[in-house]
Amino acid sequence: MIVKIVDGVIKEVHGNSEHPANRGILCPKGLASIEMVYSKDRLTHPLRKTRGGFERISWKEAINFAAERLGELREKHGPGALIRFGGAPVTYECRDGFMQFMASYGSPNFAGAAHLCHVPRTTAMRSVFGSVPEPDYRDSKLIIFWGANPMASTQWGNYASDAELGNFRSVIREAKKRKIKTTTIDPVPSETVRQSDFWICLEPGTDAALALSMIHVIIKEKIYHEEFVKNWTIGFEKLQDHVEQLTPEWGETITGVSASVIRNVAREYALNRPSIIRDGNGLDMQTNGMQTLRAIMFLVALTGNYDVPGGNVVFPWVRQSFLPDFKKVRFQEKRIGQDQFPEFPEISGPVLLDTLLKEEPPRGMIVHHSNPTLILANTDRVRRAFEKIKFLMVFDLFPTRTAQMADLILPSTSFFERYGYRVSSSRQGGFLSLSPKLIEPIGESRSFAEVEYEIAKKIGFEKDYPFRNNEEWVNFMLKPANLTIEDLREKTIVYATGPMEYQKYLETGFNTPSKKVEFYSDAYEKNHYDPIPNYVEPLNLKDWNGDKRQTFPFKGTTRKPYEYVHTKFRNLESLRNLYPAPLALLHPEDASSKGIKDGDWIEVRSPNGAVKFKARVAADKGRRNMVVLDFGWGNPWDESEGANLLATCDVWDPISGGTPNRLFVCDVQKSKKVD
Numbered sequence: 001m002i003v004k005i006v007d008g009v010i011k012e013v014h015g016n017s018e019h020p021a022n023r024g025i026l027c028p029k030g031l032a033s034i035e036m037v038y039s040k041d042r043l044t045h046p047l048r049k050t051r052g053g054f055e056r057i058s059w060k061e062a063i064n065f066a067a068e069r070l071g072e073l074r075e076k077h078g079p080g081a082l083i084r085f086g087g088a089p090v091t092y093e094c095r096d097g098f099m100q101f102m103a104s105y106g107s108p109n110f111a112g113a114a115h116l117c118h119v120p121r122t123t124a125m126r127s128v129f130g131s132v133p134e135p136d137y138r139d140s141k142l143i144i145f146w147g148a149n150p151m152a153s154t155q156w157g158n159y160a161s162d163a164e165l166g167n168f169r170s171v172i173r174e175a176k177k178r179k180i181k182t183t184t185i186d187p188v189p190s191e192t193v194r195q196s197d198f199w200i201c202l203e204p205g206t207d208a209a210l211a212l213s214m215i216h217v218i219i220k221e222k223i224y225h226e227e228f229v230k231n232w233t234i235g236f237e238k239l240q241d242h243v244e245q246l247t248p249e250w251g252e253t254i255t256g257v258s259a260s261v262i263r264n265v266a267r268e269y270a271l272n273r274p275s276i277i278r279d280g281n282g283l284d285m286q287t288n289g290m291q292t293l294r295a296i297m298f299l300v301a302l303t304g305n306y307d308v309p310g311g312n313v314v315f316p317w318v319r320q321s322f323l324p325d326f327k328k329v330r331f332q333e334k335r336i337g338q339d340q341f342p343e344f345p346e347i348s349g350p351v352l353l354d355t356l357l358k359e360e361p362p363r364g365m366i367v368h369h370s371n372p373t374l375i376l377a378n379t380d381r382v383r384r385a386f387e388k389i390k391f392l393m394v395f396d397l398f399p400t401r402t403a404q405m406a407d408l409i410l411p412s413t414s415f416f417e418r419y420g421y422r423v424s425s426s427r428q429g430g431f432l433s434l435s436p437k438l439i440e441p442i443g444e445s446r447s448f449a450e451v452e453y454e455i456a457k458k459i460g461f462e463k464d465y466p467f468r469n470n471e472e473w474v475n476f477m478l479k480p481a482n483l484t485i486e487d488l489r490e491k492t493i494v495y496a497t498g499p500m501e502y503q504k505y506l507e508t509g510f511n512t513p514s515k516k517v518e519f520y521s522d523a524y525e526k527n528h529y530d531p532i533p534n535y536v537e538p539l540n541l542k543d544w545n546g547d548k549r550q551t552f553p554f555k556g557t558t559r560k561p562y563e564y565v566h567t568k569f570r571n572l573e574s575l576r577n578l579y580p581a582p583l584a585l586l587h588p589e590d591a592s593s594k595g596i597k598d599g600d601w602i603e604v605r606s607p608n609g610a611v612k613f614k615a616r617v618a619a620d621k622g623r624r625n626m627v628v629l630d631f632g633w634g635n636p637w638d639e640s641e642g643a644n645l646l647a648t649c650d651v652w653d654p655i656s657g658g659t660p661n662r663l664f665v666c667d668v669q670k671s672k673k674v675d
């Protein structure tokens, strides 16, 4: 961003034409950042819970209070009593905050959005390739967006992956210019669907069946990459046997996509090499998500699209320090739920809630950069669980729904009020940009680095700390790249790796137990997971018949609107003007059979409760008996409870613990609510 500051106050922000991420154009959220910084809702000083509400306290009191309560918790109940809950790692402050503290404390209990975000996908990819391949758009001859909606969400990210092409809009533009066909696999008429040449509109949660029947076609028709399969994979014969019966006709009965379309997309993907699959977050919040992803990655491997120009590749990545900074921390205790989810690196929602609801042993929690009471499935259960927390500390910019439950609320600086940095990967190399401190903190807000260090010091952990404040944290993280804040200060971006190199496996092999791509996983077998992926019906649809199906005839899913990010920004006027109400997308025929018109308020009810949304009758046809709700409402300043009130946490992916926040049974009805 280019930021204009007059007398220490931000007056203007606009895009930086030199930066590949925006090429001079900011999205509405970027433009609203001035409103965010100066919002009247900002937390400006620490708050401690009292009987009837909150009282203002000084930082000194806040640090003492936190240190005392956290110290006591550890003494009485051991280090594992503390849980850190982090949100989407949209900034590195978020990724790193209170990590060192947890290690000093001795707790391995990291929880957060990981089981709902990209971690099920990346964990599955690692089990197949030992790496996380991403799309390399430039030379690709065909692009498939699978459960992804980059037009609304990830316009830039590691996924844009080409600093010369710029952000995602240029990727699509370029593809159209080169007459590259794009296909989107999505049950919902998303923004990306509208930009694509083909739309495969499948039943939600059935992607594994689609992938497996595509594998069937590719193997049967011998259009796989024989040399790559022979030299670099294990388990091919087993996979071949496994998919023998999984024909496109079988796939059709499950996915609702016709067998001829399945044959076509399999052939097109295998024959138009190099081709790309851009996986997305629509695949995470499913009860069979990790196996689905493995099956999709098998398509990449079978067709030899791994780490070749225009395929799914492993980009160069800027080296950074690793937090916590103990050479190999060995925690004394196991992570909560580690035995149940040995392949997953964090505590997932359902285990977390069960643990909290048990009350014994008592737990403390640090929520950092997250809004757990709105983002986890089954809001009522989440709140009941959070009420049991002995000491809840929330570090945020705003008094969110979660902060309302805290014993201690701490005000955070925004990104204009502190140093931060961002690493991006691209074909041209891994590069960094600095986010410099531009203005003084609003009120008494502080950066995580100082706050965590001060609490740590008070408890007696300061000797462990590689940083004491925000600048030292950035410099510490950048050390392995041989860079400091000063090296980045005057520059838009700084490359810190060489350009992309392809087919690195020719020299190094694959970072899997067999050193090859694993179509068959011994590690999975050992943990009693299917060693080759199967399609498993969404677990929450298993008992969806008889009375239950009559009462709840609709499938509900959720989407991320372009104008907001998760639960953020609905208190900012410019964004609220652009997007004033929580919307529920309905198929035109479903709307008319329910007597619902565009703009009517409707009530959406699931076995867990009911939420009010405003109907948007979708012009594009999607699947019947489906309602698509905006995710992210429910903060104190919103007029709607969030969609996760309807979602279930009674079932989950057996490997990741991911809950089906994107698929629940429900019904819709016209509601009395009016504007």
Ligand SMILES: Nc1nc2c(c(=O)[nH]1)N[C@H]1C(S)=C(S)[C@@H](COP(=O)(O)OP(=O)(O)OC[C@H]3O[C@@H](n4cnc5c(=O)[nH]c(N)nc54)[C@H](O)[C@@H]3O)O[C@H]1N2
Pocket (backbone or CB within 6 Å): 086, 087, 088, 089, 093, 113, 116, 117, 118, 281, 368, 369, 370, 371, 372, 375, 376, 395, 396, 397, 398, 400, 412, 413, 414, 415, 558, 559, 560, 565, 566, 567, 568, 631, 643, 644, 647, 661, 662
């Ligand atoms: N039904 C449904 N549920 C979902 C999803 C879905 O699509 N549908 N998506 C899932 C996904 S992918 C994710 S990643 C999660 C998102 O889960 P979260 O990351 O928990 O959601 P956010 O609303 O982004 O919460 C971030 C919080 O950080 C605060 N914040 C912003 N900047 C700062 C800062 O600089 N410092 C600090 N300390 N705080 C800051 C914001 O005010 C906000 O309250 O939700 C998941 N849940």
Ligand SMILES: Nc1nc2c(c(=O)[nH]1)N[C@H]1C(S)=C(S)[C@@H](COP(=O)(O)OP(=O)(O)OC[C@H]3O[C@@H](n4cnc5c(=O)[nH]c(N)nc54)[C@H](O)[C@@H]3O)O[C@H]1N2
Pocket (backbone or CB within 6 Å): 088, 089, 117, 118, 146, 147, 148, 149, 150, 152, 153, 154, 185, 186, 187, 188, 190, 203, 204, 205, 206, 207, 279, 280, 281, 282, 283, 286, 557, 558, 559, 560, 561, 562, 563, 564, 565, 566, 662
């Ligand atoms: N504006 C905005 N941008 C964001 C965010 C935001 O909240 N707002 N969140 C950020 C975060 S943390 C994340 S993780 C990324 C996510 O970015 P992406 O990975 O691109 O995922 P989404 O945008 O959530 O889009 C997922 C798509 O999957 C579809 N889908 C749902 N269920 C299924 C299914 O069963 N099968 C298939 N094939 N598709 C399905 C949904 O309808 C949706 O269109 O976006 C990031 N960027």
Ligand SMILES: [Mo]
Pocket (backbone or CB within 6 Å): 088, 113, 116, 117, 118, 281
């Ligand atoms: Mo996410």
